[in-house]
Every structure is written in C-alpha cells, then in structure tokens.
Amino acid sequence: MHTLKISQSVQDLRYSVIREMGGMAAHMDDVITLGIGEPDFDTPGTIIEKAFEDARNGHTHYTQSQGDPELLERLAQVATAGTGIRVTPSSVLVTHGGMGALTAALRTLLEQGDHVLLVEPHFPDYMAHIAFAGGIAVKVQSRFENGFIPLPEDLEKAITTKTRVLILNSPNNPTGAVIPGHILDAIADIAIRHNLFVISDEVYDTIVYDRPFESIYTRPEMADRTLVIKSFSKSHAMTGWRIGYCFGPQAMMDQMLKVVNYSTACASSIGQRAALAALDIDPSILEQMKNRFAARVDLVCARLNAMDNIQVTKPGGSFYVFADISRITRQSRQFAIQLLNSKRVVVVPGYAFGESGEGCIRIACTRNRHLLDTAMDRIQSFLDDFQKR
Template sequence: MKPVSKRVKDLRSSGIRKYFDLASMEEGIVSLGVGEPDFATPYRIRDMGLRAIELNYTHYTANSGLLELRESVSKKLEKENGIQAPPENILITSGSSEGLDLVMRALLDAGDEILVPEPCYVAYQPLASLAGGMPVMVPTYENDEFRISMDELEGKVTKKTKALIICSPNNPTGAVLPKKDLEGISDFAIKNDLFVISDEIYEKIIYGERHYSIASLPEMAERTITLNGFSKAYAATGWRVGYLTAPSGIIGGLHKIHQYNTLCAPAPSQYAMLRAFEEEESVSAMVKEYDRRRKLLVRGLDELPGISCPLPKGAFYAFPNITGTKMGSGEFAEFMIKNAKVALVPGHVFGESGEGHVRCSYSVSAEDISEALGRMKKVLR
C-alpha cells in the first residue's frame, strides 16, 4: 500500500495527547489539563438550539452562515471591538479552529514565513506547516509578562515573512496585550507589509483589564483577520460555531476554501447562537467564578515548594514556573500523573519558551482545584 502524504508524515501529533493518554491509564485522576469550560451552555442558547431542531432547521445554510447571525456579529464587533465589519465580510465557521485553518491556507504559499510568538496554542505551528508555510517562532518571556517584544520581532522578520499571529488573552500564559503593545505591533505590521491574524477567542474572559482588538487601530482593518467564536465565553465548545472577519481582498478566498472544506457550520448551532449575545449576564457570572478559582489556584501553587505562579490576566489558565523543582516540564507532568494523580500540560508543548512551566486550567470546580493542590503538596514535600 502506498504511504500517506509527506505532509501528514511530517506532522507531529499534539504534544498534549501524550499526557492525556498517560492520565487515562491511571484511576482517580483530577485533571487541570482541560481547555474548555465546565459550565452548562446558557439557557437561551440551549433553548434556541432545541427549537431549531424541532422546527427542522437541520439543513444546509448559506456557505457564509445565517445572515441574521452575521448581522448580529457585525453589530457586536462594532459595539464591543471597534471593528467596522459588514455581514459580507464575516464568515461563520465550524469553531474558531476551522477559521484558523482557513486563514493559514488562504494566506500562505509554499515557503512563506509566519511569525508565531510562543508559548502559543498548539495548533498554530502545524496548521501553518500544513498550508505550506514556514512558522518562525518568536520567544516571549515570563519576566516581561509574556508580552511580544519588538526587538524579537525585528530579529525574526525577513523578506519572506507574510503574516504574524497574535492571541490575547493568551493560551497558555493568560497574558493580555495592552493597547500600547498592539500599537507597536500595528506599526511593525504596516512597516513590513504583513497580515495580522488576531485570535480573540478568550476576549470576554479577562480580569481587571480591557480587551483591545488590533483591527480597530488605524490602517489595520485592511490587513487583519480577526478570529473569534462562542466556544469559550459561552461554554459552547461542542456546538462548533466560530466566526471571523477579514478585509474584502481576503474574505472571498476564505469562502472558497470553506465551501469545499465544510460547506457550512451546523445549522441548529448557528440558530442557537442567535441568542448568545443576550447571555452577557451568564458570561459575567462565569467570569466571576473563574476569577475566584484563578485566585485559589495561584495562591495554592505559590505555596508549593519549587513553584512560583504569576497571576494570569485572562483566559482560564495559570502558567506556573516549576524550575525550582529541578524537573523539566514533561518530567514534572509525568511525575504528577503517576504520583499525585493530577493531570497537567507541560509547557514545552506550547513552544520552547514554555519549558520550565506547566499549564494548569481553572475551568474546573473549586473542589477539584483544592484537591489537586493538596495532592501536589503531598508529593512535593
């Protein structure tokens, strides 16, 4: 039998999967490794989804998504993000992950470089590679709050560089880019004629900070693709509805790939999300609870020997420094699975800058957080 493509053979499996597989072999695991909310999807969304099924809204929609949903997203982007995006410049996707894949394939030709600040979401690098691009990793550092350094960007950009991806709030670090940093990135992108892919899926899960969208800055709407969705803020990961907005010169290409790749996002889920923006009270309540868990987790991690943990400003992950334990991140994660029955994600899977850290999710109950901390304390004595 002939082999699969070289692209697939060269594609590495998710580094996270190894540790989830290890955890699945143990009994009584408490997991801080999950990357999704533990809350129920808010009532209005669930109710609308059920009604859509009962009314037989279970067939294809327009490739670009329901017009009513795109109009709703357009109003939200203008009101909350300062982005002027008419419905024709908005595409409803099967989660923001599909949007990310579409953008990589639409922008990158073979050999094109894309700057990827890391630690970063594990899909950025492989999806860029699958599209034929060359991901160029740009380190960020804990002592600078994992902000994106202009010096590091300047040192990595070349004539082959076509795009830069940013994520704020960040997975896995919880870092939030302030407006002045976005202005610096904007100047850099304009100077080097780069597209910017802005992953804003965690925008509503933020603590004491303000979220800014880079597409709202002068001259950036024409070169920015903004990725977002309903999964994280509305505890709707399984509904698989995301959205993106892109300039007129790009959106058509994204439509082309989307119509062959997915055709449309699930119809009942799209109808359900027509009610999402009515659930801001539910979102606020979830964020308030995340904040409580965040403080509980960080306080507990800081009390463990060999571990220090900055307070994350957004998303629902802590990214503690574990170098004081004298273990690498992979070794530490395996040690915790086998000895404490606690599942974590080692920082190295998010890029070289993540080594010396582990990702701990607080999108689990406060009881699970307390139990995990207690178990970790026992084995680190």
C-alpha cells in the same frame, strides 16, 4: 504489496500532547483533570432550548457556506459595537470552531515556504495549521519576567523577506497574557512598515480580568490588514457546538469563503442557531462565569506561589495558569507524567507550547474550587516527594 506514502508535513507533526495527557488518565480512577481547556459549565439552558426549538422548526439543513444570514447580521453588529469600526455582514464568516477560521485564513494567505511569526509559548495547533498551508513557523520567544508579553523589537528582528503573516493570541493560551494597548500600537507600526497581515486570535477576549480587552484590529490602518478570530466555545461554554467566526477585509473574506466552501461546506446549522441564541443571553450569566474563573485563577495562583521553587505570574485573562517549575526540573513531560501516575492530577507539560515553554506546566482552572484545592494539595504532596529524591 502497496507501499503507503504519508505526507511529510503530517509525519513531522506529533499528536496533541494535551490530548495525550487526557488519554493517559482515561483509565485511571480519582483523577482531577486540569489539562484540556474545557469549561466545566454546561451550555446555558436558554441557548440549548432555543437551538432545539429551531431544530424542530426545520433548521437542520445546510446553511450558506458563509453562514446563517440572520447570524451574520447579528455578528456584524456585535463586531461593529466592539471595535467602533463598521463591519458588514459580507465581511463576516462563520466557521467550524475558531480553528476553522484559522486554517481557512492560512490556506488563503500562504504560498509554499512563506514565513509566519508565532509568539512562543503558543497554542500547539498553530504549528499544524501553518504546516498544512505550506508555511514555515518562525518562533519569537516571550519571557516569564515580562509576563509573557511579546516585545515588539523581538518580533521585528525575526522578520525576513519571506515573512507574510503574524499570529497574535491575546489573551494567550497557555500563558493568559493580555497584550496591552501600547504594545499593540508598536506591533501595528511594525506590521504596516513590513507589510504583514495579522491574524488576531481573540477567542478568550471575554475572559479578561485587570484591564479592558484591546484588539490590534482597532489600531489605525490595521482593519485592512487584520483578521479577527472569535469563538463561542469558551465565552459561552459551547465547545461541543463547534461555532467560531471571523471578520476582516472584504477581499480576504471573499477568498476565505472558497476554502470554507470546499473544506466544510458550512458550519453546523444547529450550532449556528445556538450561537444566535447565545447573543441574546443575559450578560450577567457570562459575567458570573468570568467571575468564577477569576476566583479559581486567584486560588491556584495563591496556592502555587506558596509552594517552594514554583513561580507564577497571575494571568491577565483566560482560565489558564502557566507555572514555572524550572527550579525543580526543566523536564516538564517527566514531571507531568509522574504527577499523574503518583497523585492523579492532569496538567499539560510546557514543552507542548514550544521550546520556551519547557520548564513550565499549564493548569486549566476549569474545575470547581474544591477540586482545585484538592489538586493543589496533591501537587504540594508530589513536590514534597519529588524534591526528596
């Protein structure tokens, strides 16, 4: 009988806690899901209509592995306008979602055993992609009292002779923290002095509330050592189309293209045509989405701050609220499961985002205000019951 041997890197991974919470709720009635980061808005109709028209006109075949030439040209223009640095189509790569860019980048950059600095709390998928590329994640904690903004001195202390890459995620998932310019300046200085390559995950860059978004890519000397990852998923409510893209140093992109070529061949041709249509959408539609997210975040923060023993720092961006429940319990998994079972509300336990996320829960403000209000009522009722025990 054959003995099946599973890769240790896969065995060591746990299944996505975010997906697990959704699975628990799948067969329950009257559930309000505030778990997965899925905008409840449908893709704007003009994008769908144009993509379908292009599909009927024959855009249903493989594209070049790098991407549809017309889309690459437009994305280069967008990147140039957004950064003030000339980005050429040859230094842009269209990928199967933002995660396609991340995995291709890590496989391109890492040798077995290389260290990757990762600010915690962090998007859980980073751990898997680092492991698949043979790297080792070195976690650097950010703190509630600092608004979950990473401190440059903490990052520098974590650097070893094996450190090769730093992953920055701003606006951050799960905390919503947006790294301010002066911190980016300091981190850029560290990256240059220690010869680090930076992967800047900016998929929430259009959902920023209190200050203009800034990228480490624009800092002096950083364009040559930074890969910027963006996506249409959150900004244009296009999660199912699976289109992301990235841009960075030409030498890096030439090598990343090999990984994309052999792993996915190319991104969806129809999805790429949808992305092209998305670039022509009326900007006011995107602004309306952002404003609705902002109102939802304000509502949830106000409701949670009024609850005993819950602390919330208003996020600077994204549509997430990362609430500290440690005065009630540090067992975030137990808290989330009991909340689901008793009150039919899905949240994500903070431990899913790293050890420093324990004692917190992530709430995705991706439902309308009425449902969010109802969910907050249920959480308040749950807290009343929980704290009587």
